[in-house]
Amino acid sequence: MKPLKVDLCVIGAGSGGLSVAAGAVQMGASVVLLEGGMMGGDCLNHGCVPSKALLAAGRHAHAMTTGAAFGITPVVPQVDYAAAKAHVQAVVAGIAPHDSVARFEGLGVKVISEYGRFISAREVQAGDQVIRARRFVIATGSSPFVPPIPGLGELRHYTNEDIFELQELPEHLIIIGGGPIGMEMAQAHRRLGSRVTVLEGAKALGKDDPELAAIALERIRGEGVEVVEGAMAAQVSAKGGVTVQTRGGASYTGSHLLVAVGRQPNIASLDLEKAGVEYSRTGIDVKPNLKTSNRRVYAIGDVTGGLQFTHMAGYQAGVVIRSALFGLPAKSSNMHIPWATYTDPEIAQVGLSEAEAKAAHGARLEVLRFDFADNDRARAELATTGLIKVMVVKGRVVGASIVGAQAGELIQLWALMIANRLKIGAVAAMVSPYPTMGEINKRVAGAYYTPRLFQSARVKKIVRFVQRFA
Numbered sequence: 001m002k003p004l005k006v007d008l009c010v011i012g013a014g015s016g017g018l019s020v021a022a023g024a025v026q027m028g029a030s031v032v033l034l035e036g037g038m039m040g041g042d043c044l045n046h047g048c049v050p051s052k053a054l055l056a057a058g059r060h061a062h063a064m065t066t067g068a069a070f071g072i073t074p075v076v077p078q079v080d081y082a083a084a085k086a087h088v089q090a091v092v093a094g095i096a097p098h099d100s101v102a103r104f105e106g107l108g109v110k111v112i113s114e115y116g117r118f119i120s121a122r123e124v125q126a127g128d129q130v131i132r133a134r135r136f137v138i139a140t141g142s143s144p145f146v147p148p149i150p151g152l153g154e155l156r157h158y159t160n161e162d163i164f165e166l167q168e169l170p171e172h173l174i175i176i177g178g179g180p181i182g183m184e185m186a187q188a189h190r191r192l193g194s195r196v197t198v199l200e201g202a203k204a205l206g207k208d209d210p211e212l213a214a215i216a217l218e219r220i221r222g223e224g225v226e227v228v229e230g231a232m233a234a235q236v237s238a239k240g241g242v243t244v245q246t247r248g249g250a251s252y253t254g255s256h257l258l259v260a261v262g263r264q265p266n267i268a269s270l271d272l273e274k275a276g277v278e279y280s281r282t283g284i285d286v287k288p289n290l291k292t293s294n295r296r297v298y299a300i301g302d303v304t305g306g307l308q309f310t311h312m313a314g315y316q317a318g319v320v321i322r323s324a325l326f327g328l329p330a331k332s333s334n335m336h337i338p339w340a341t342y343t344d345p346e347i348a349q350v351g352l353s354e355a356e357a358k359a360a361h362g363a364r365l366e367v368l369r370f371d372f373a374d375n376d377r378a379r380a381e382l383a384t385t386g387l388i389k390v391m392v393v394k395g396r397v398v399g400a401s402i403v404g405a406q407a408g409e410l411i412q413l414w415a416l417m418i419a420n421r422l423k424i425g426a427v428a429a430m431v432s433p434y435p436t437m438g439e440i441n442k443r444v445a446g447a448y449y450t451p452r453l454f455q456s457a458r459v460k461k462i463v464r465f466v467q468r469f470a
Helices: 015-026 041-045 048-063 081-099 101-107 180-191 210-222 310-326 354-364 376-381 407-419 439-446 450-454 457-469
Strands: 004-011 031-034 110-112 116-118 123-126 129-138 142-144 172-176 195-200 226-229 233-237 242-246 251-254 256-259 263-265 297-299 339-341 346-351 365-371 387-393 396-404
Touching: 004 015, 015 031, 015 041, 015 101, 015 129, 015 310, 031 129, 041 048, 041 081, 048 081, 048 180, 081 101, 101 110, 129 310, 172 180, 172 242, 172 251, 180 195, 180 210, 180 339, 195 251, 210 226, 210 346, 210 387, 210 396, 242 256, 297 310, 339 407, 346 407, 354 365, 354 387, 354 396, 365 439, 376 439, 387 439, 396 407, 407 439
Parallel strands: 004 031, 004 129, 031 110, 129 297, 172 195, 172 256, 195 226
Antiparallel strands: 116 123, 123 129, 142 263, 233 242, 242 251, 339 346, 346 396, 365 387, 387 396
């Protein structure tokens, strides 16, 4: 079979790879897309979409138990776990056509349903087909990391790749890992009726601002989730169902086990050495322009070991298109990339955290704060648990951290501010409809001017002068 010659070969049909393929082919490039697994990648099939659908089911169940303050008699929900999972699958199925082979072939992309591996610096093999391309984009994503805990390989355990296939409600779900995936699944399953224990070797939600994480964890624990920190799993056995013994000697027994301790890049089958592409245990090495050590090969998304978010891969796809198709200078940056953990309350972050900003800017830093409890809409919704912090240096926003209802929505304004290097006055000048949660952003921006206007002797002197002589 003759080699297939194209402008661009994309390896992996997750969010990043699909964005590159769709953008490039519609701009006139010839594109081949290789995917031996499921179109849509982890986010559609095992991650963002199914997890948020299950969280939504849990939220509806929880609402039935918490209406007393609104004058609604609480009731114990009758949870059909299999039906909740059917909802999850229906949501995935509804989105799947957008990421399907048929749609991309309709756009003009040549889709080959095989995994790709390099056979030279300019060629990839996919099944029986050899592809010779001017440029390659590796977008193979990541997979759950399963640590070598003694006994783990000898019993049934779940990861995010198969927990959504489970049809019976776990009586007692043990979760190893207290990061975003672990905590989201913990709260969802607790609200659907499971007992849940989370074992975290260090600090739960440890990558988030500690003050904000503590607020979220207090709510999660208050709902009945047992969160044990400093509990490194040392051994697992099938005793009593599933038993996890920690290094400290404590043991925890449940009916089901979910492992959620992190991700690892999907690079093992790519034969990167044959392409001269350098990589490490954490992922493929890329320059700021997302090129690898082989100038014809780019890598984006989770496989690079950076921020592992769907929207990050989508953003990097745009960087690659600018560089590979137009030959223009383009660099990837993390500073304006927001992220959110969809627990209740949500946690969201963009730019520098308070600790990072203090380390970078020292005394020049101002940290603006505003409590959700001082927002009228939050009071009406009884959603007063929350806090926003905005980090400002000489009037310019360098970071924002939020915990509370709709934090993932509220953070978007601050991502816009950082991306466009806008000053805090842009938000202070904005008019928000009343009453909305969005007023929280305006009020925290106003806190920048409070001492400058209301506590300034100079301002008061000017006002007195104007009132006397104007």
